[in-house]
Amino acid sequence: MPIETIPNSDFIYYLIAFDKDGNERTDDPDGLMSERVLQVIQQQPVTDVFLFSHGWLSDIPASRRQYTRWIEAVIQQKDDQARFQQVQPGFYPLAIGLHWPSMPWGDYELGESPLSMNLNNSPQENLENQRLSVVDEMVDRYAENIADTPAARCALEVIFNAATENIAPETLPIDVLNAYRILDREAGLQAIGIAAAPSADRDPFDPEITFAAARTEALSFSGFSWGGLLAPLRTLSFWKMKDRAREFGENAAFHLLAQLQQAGGDRLRFHLMGHSFGCIVVSGALAGSGTDLRNHHPINSLLLVQGALSHWSYSPDIPLSPGVPGYFHGIITNSLVKGPIAITHSKWDTALGKWYPLGASAASLIRRSISFYSTDNLPKYGALGAFGASGDHEFRAVNCDMLPIDAHYPLVPGAIYNINADEFIREGSGSQGAHSDIARPEVAHLMWEAALTSVDWRI
Incomplete structure (x- = not known):
């Protein structure tokens, strides 16, 4: 109520x-x-x-x-x-x-039914199925809030699959880098500069540099390390919500x-x-x-x-x-x-x-x-x-x-x-x-x- x-x-x-x-x-x-x-x-x-x-x-x-x-x-x-x-x-x-x-x-229900996305709760024998299920769920959620296009969904799938395999690589894999560039394009966000509207008051999105900067100051949220491979996604989400x-x-x-x-x-x-x-x-x-x-x-x-x-x-x-x-x-x-x-x-x-x-x-x-x-x-x-x-x-x-x-x-x-x-x-x-x-x-x-x-x- x-x-x-x-x-x-x-x-x-x-x-x-x-x-x-x-x-x-x-x-x-x-x-x-x-x-x-x-x-x-x-x-x-x-x-x-x-x-x-x-x-x-x-x-x-x-x-x-x-x-x-x-x-x-x-x-x-x-x-x-x-x-x-x-x-x-x-x-x-x-x-x-x-x-x-x-x-x-x-x-986003008016009742109480929290969504859990913790892979650590999965039984070992079902781990792969659970991993795929979580990836699908995350793709659905982020597509809804960043860009729900076929290209965006494919990009998100690449990103989340890579994250479940290695959340904190030393460098951003080339397929993930390309996926982020596609996702940024599909999101339709602008980068105009200092006096622009909120979400456009920024420099152009650079997933590789964002990854490198965030890796220096690693952090984590609910089972996914945002200081690792998902740091550029956090940045895109931030500006999209802005x-x-x-x-x-x-x-x-x-x-x-x-x-x-x-x-x-x-x-x-x-x-x-x-x-x-x-x-x-x-x-x-x-x-x-x-x-x-x-x-x-x-x-x-x-x-x-x-x-x-x-x-x-x-x-x-x-x-x-x-x-x-x-x-x-x-x-x-x-x-x-x-x-x-x-x-x-x-x-x-x-x-x-x-x-x-x-x-x-x-x-x-x-x-x-x-x-x-x-x-x-x-x-x-x-x-x-x-x-x-x-x-x-x-x-x-x-x-x-x-x-x-x-x-x-x-x-x-x-x-x-x-x-x-x-x-x-x-x-x-x-x-x-x-x-x-x-x-x-x-x-x-x-x-x-x-x-x-x-x-x-x-x-």
Whole structure:
């Protein structure tokens, strides 16, 4: 059931689920969740809507777990709630979590039936049949999410068969190298450069260099070593899901936000929060596709937590390409956020500090000897969650530290804040590091503070 109750409370949130094409799911017995939410807005005295978007690697169960943890952290901040009630009598929040398929494989049923792909559980006598079955399953899953063409399927079969034979060869086999080139072509991803749309803001895909760079910093996931032969596939999956986040945000999420705002009129305040690729989703929900006429109003606050998008995204003028704006600069230049924009970054976020730039430009990392993370000089390709929002000397972002839950931020409407979260977003290991370490009271407090600004300043 996509109407979820937070444990040990009577607080509910609505999970609105979409398919990979951006169509709202229709297989829930309770009907379309967007319609249920619109009814709540129209029939109940809602004052504030909190709209959340998860990032990469989230199927239905994962998104449920994430939203439950995040919202639980938010409602546990009793002092923040009391302050909100004090300055806004009748405060009545409505929480909505968006689900968009962002995992190269996963459980996309609204029930619970996790898919297992662990070859080590196979009986010895059936190992070969099980291996072939897993390869077929992986081909099906990745074809669905990268490119479902005969050529792409053949390429994926070559890659996964090779991976089951030797996951960590010293060099990339020539047949696998050619398979990756075919898969990249079939995926239809572009490589335009620094100011392009999310997924095209990268150098051309080079599987051989990506393999070499990843081999230097090997990592593993669930039985398959992504630091080995499958590292280039992880890179393609990353950019394909990044492209899906943009498309979903600019279209389905954009139109959903417009519906919600129209239903509530001027009485509602809207607060958006995204994590990882979810920062692309909520940015797209504000900016639209560039061809849509704007059909909703500016929102009241925006929280971007460990954003997996370019740190130049919001700049009206990128220093490395003078006169060229970042992809989402219209959010700033068109004042689409009336209140504060708060952006967290942490040096402990390995996914963004290391693997994001590897995916964008493995060649540049090889040339600088895999020096993944340095804030001395801002890189051409760097993530928002690693460096904060960047721009030229006229780009006025306020730099400050994340505060404990008993301290107040001096936030003002219309300002951009780069929040250094090194002290709090720091727990994690492996390839992601602290990337998902966000269900913290300090992060929840920051969200409350940003939302409270819209009440204090009556915006």
